Amino acid sequence: MAKIFHSVRLDADKCQGCTNCIKRCPTEAIRVRNKKAYIISDRCIDCGECIRVCPHHAKYAVSESFNELIKYKYRIALPAPALYGQFNNLENVDYVLTGLKRMGFDDVVEVSKGAEILSSATREMFENGELKRPVISSACPAVVRLIRTRFPNLLGNLLPTCAPIDLAAKIAREKAKKETDYTDEEIGVFFITPCPAKRTAIKSPLCHENYGISGAIAIKDIYTVLVQTMDKLKSEDVESINDSGIIGVGWCSSGGEAAGLLKERYLAADGIENVINVLEELEDEKLNDLDFIELNCCTGGCVGGVLTVENPYVAKARIQRLRKFMPISCNALEDYFSLDDLGWTKELTPSPAMKLADNVITAMRMMSKLKEIENSLPGLDCGICGAPSCRALADDIVRGYAQESDCVLHNIQVGGEDDWLPAPFRVKVQNEDVGEKDED
Amino acid sequence: MADSIRLHYDVSGTDFTLAGAASSDVKRTLKQLGISPDAIRNVAIAMYEGEINMVIHAGGGEIDVEITENDIRMVLEDHGPGIENVELAMKEGYSTAPDNIRSLGFGAGMGLPNIKKYTDDFRIETQLGVGTKLILKVNI
Numbered sequence: 001m002a003k004i005f006h007s008v009r010l011d012a013d014k015c016q017g018c019t020n021c022i023k024r025c026p027t028e029a030i031r032v033r034n035k036k037a038y039i040i041s042d043r044c045i046d047c048g049e050c051i052r053v054c055p056h057h058a059k060y061a062v063s064e065s066f067n068e069l070i071k072y073k074y075r076i077a078l079p080a081p082a083l084y085g086q087f088n089n090l091e092n093v094d095y096v097l098t099g100l101k102r103m104g105f106d107d108v109v110e111v112s113k114g115a116e117i118l119s120s121a122t123r124e125m126f127e128n129g130e131l132k133r134p135v136i137s138s139a140c141p142a143v144v145r146l147i148r149t150r151f152p153n154l155l156g157n158l159l160p161t162c163a164p165i166d167l168a169a170k171i172a173r174e175k176a177k178k179e180t181d182y183t184d185e186e187i188g189v190f191f192i193t194p195c196p197a198k199r200t201a202i203k204s205p206l207c208h209e210n211y212g213i214s215g216a217i218a219i220k221d222i223y224t225v226l227v228q229t230m231d232k233l234k235s236e237d238v239e240s241i242n243d244s245g246i247i248g249v250g251w252c253s254s255g256g257e258a259a260g261l262l263k264e265r266y267l268a269a270d271g272i273e274n275v276i277n278v279l280e281e282l283e284d285e286k287l288n289d290l291d292f293i294e295l296n297c298c299t300g301g302c303v304g305g306v307l308t309v310e311n312p313y314v315a316k317a318r319i320q321r322l323r324k325f326m327p328i329s330c331n332a333l334e335d336y337f338s339l340d341d342l343g344w345t346k347e348l349t350p351s352p353a354m355k356l357a358d359n360v361i362t363a364m365r366m367m368s369k370l371k372e373i374e375n376s377l378p379g380l381d382c383g384i385c386g387a388p389s390c391r392a393l394a395d396d397i398v399r400g401y402a403q404e405s406d407c408v409l410h411n412i413q414v415g416g417e418d419d420w421l422p423a424p425f426r427v428k429v430q431n432e433d434v435g436e437k438d439e440d
Numbered sequence: 441m442a443d444s445i446r447l448h449y450d451v452s453g454t455d456f457t458l459a460g461a462a463s464s465d466v467k468r469t470l471k472q473l474g475i476s477p478d479a480i481r482n483v484a485i486a487m488y489e490g491e492i493n494m495v496i497h498a499g500g501g502e503i504d505v506e507i508t509e510n511d512i513r514m515v516l517e518d519h520g521p522g523i524e525n526v527e528l529a530m531k532e533g534y535s536t537a538p539d540n541i542r543s544l545g546f547g548a549g550m551g552l553p554n555i556k557k558y559t560d561d562f563r564i565e566t567q568l569g570v571g572t573k574l575i576l577k578v579n580i
Contacts, residue, residue: 152471153480285481355472364445
């Protein structure tokens with residue numbers, strides 16, 4: 001199997017082998033082995049939940065360093081609109097955009113510009129009646145990967161377009177080639193990203209080729225220098241760069257993309273647990289009266305990305321204020337592209353990561369065994385075996401990755417002594433007084 | 441064929457928040473087996489409707505699922521009031537659900553018709569004062 005590219009990684013030196021991350025992973029992609037966490041590559045969707053929850057900061061996201069810029073003669077920044085919410089008392093996004101230029105970028109093209117084009121394109125696709133409803137947004141790459149892994153029945157409902165970042169990159173590159181003499185190799189195009197999933201989507205796109213994006217720099221990594229640069233700006237230095245409006249910038253928080261469709265029958269959910277619940281309901285056809293479903297893995301939407309600096313609610317409030325003085329929209333599809341330019345060129349296939357076996361009969365035999373093992377396990381989901389739940393351990397056992405003896409309590413259940421165990425895990429009653437219920 | 445997987449669920453009669461747990465678990469199991477998406481959808485919809493019916497009308501019940509190589513069989517049994525007029529209950533839009541249930545968005549009278557629609561084999565046995573049993577099959 002081809003190696004799968006990931007931006008979420010483990011720093012084994014920092015990992016203490018605790019069980020915090022295994023419980024939070026939405027695809028049960030983490031196990032603890034030899035006192036260290038271990039990420040199962042074909043299950044990981046790069047959502048970054050483990051980064052959020054790890055108390056030892058052992059999970060991290062790989063992104064390009066600012067030094068990467070020296071490889072290129074002409075450098076372009078593509079800031080995600082979530083960046084605008086990271087600054088206190090910001091009056092005008094041009095301070096941020098000019099700041100980026102002063103930091104070392106030759107040009108800046110807003111991702112919100114791509115977002116507005118995509119909003120316009122999606123409206124057109126709805127009008128053409130070519131979409132399977134309810135249409136699920138494909139903007140959050142972690143959601144797309146989650147659907148591939150856990151909800152393959154819904155792949156046909158995903159909006160079959162590239163992302164705002166891809167369109168922004170294409171515009172930026174074409175503009176650079178027109179205005180300068182640099183070649184494609186000399187032009188570096190960098191996304192200023194709020195999350196690792198977007199970097200993965202850039203480096204290893206599932207549904208199309210890379211649109212010419214050289215890398216992704218984390219918002220948190222340029223934040224300090226950017227703030228210092230912005231502080232030094234005098235008002236007359238500020239260039240007029242901002243070329244996107246309420247719709248485009250609105251994509252940074254949950255509900256923004258949906259609002260840009262100018263339709264009222266939509267739902268917007270954010271936070272991985274809520275996203276999963278909505279996908280379950282979609283799968284059971286309980287939401288068939290909706291036109292559009294916007295899903296963001298991070299709480300609050302992209303402003304909640306793990307590579308941002310500010311609390312998502314604060315960032316959202318700030319952006320709300322900035323948007324007030326913006327026009328509704330500055331970009332339309334026909335200004336730059338036609339629908340053919342932004343569609344998928346590769347088929348999006350289900351991920352086989354959760355399937356027990358390719359052959360149904362084999363899978364059924366394994367499932368019977370899995371259920372049998374699951375029933376024999378204590379059902380505490382304590383995580384001491386390194387798997388997130390007893391069911392996940394049973395799953396690992398039938399796949400040959402673990403054994404029943406990995407469960408410390410299993411040995412007790414089959415008749416072993418449990419005196420040595422801490423009280424919550426003892427099966428046998430050791431003290432008559434303990435566990436006595438209160439009267440009435 | 442000796443190989444089959446049997447699953448059993450108790451459906452609580454009072455808690456709406458738990459309705460759907462059984463169908464969700466079956467769905468997960470079927471996905472891991474690599475069963476076709478259409479069959480999984482049919483099973484999930486039929487079972488969920490059945491679960492909701494048990495909660496609304498019958499104070500809960502039991503569901504048994506058997507997965508074989510060729511089909512998925514479900515038996516949903518409750519000890520509720522039974523259905524007085526099955527023909528009427530099978531009509532789309534007919535419902536005896538009380539107002540408090542309807543205000544939750546349920547009781548649209550689509551439960552039984554939907555279960556029939558999404559299954560390949562549909563049998564109903566009901567007796568007033570004794571309960572209702574649905575015997576369903578979805579082909580793979």
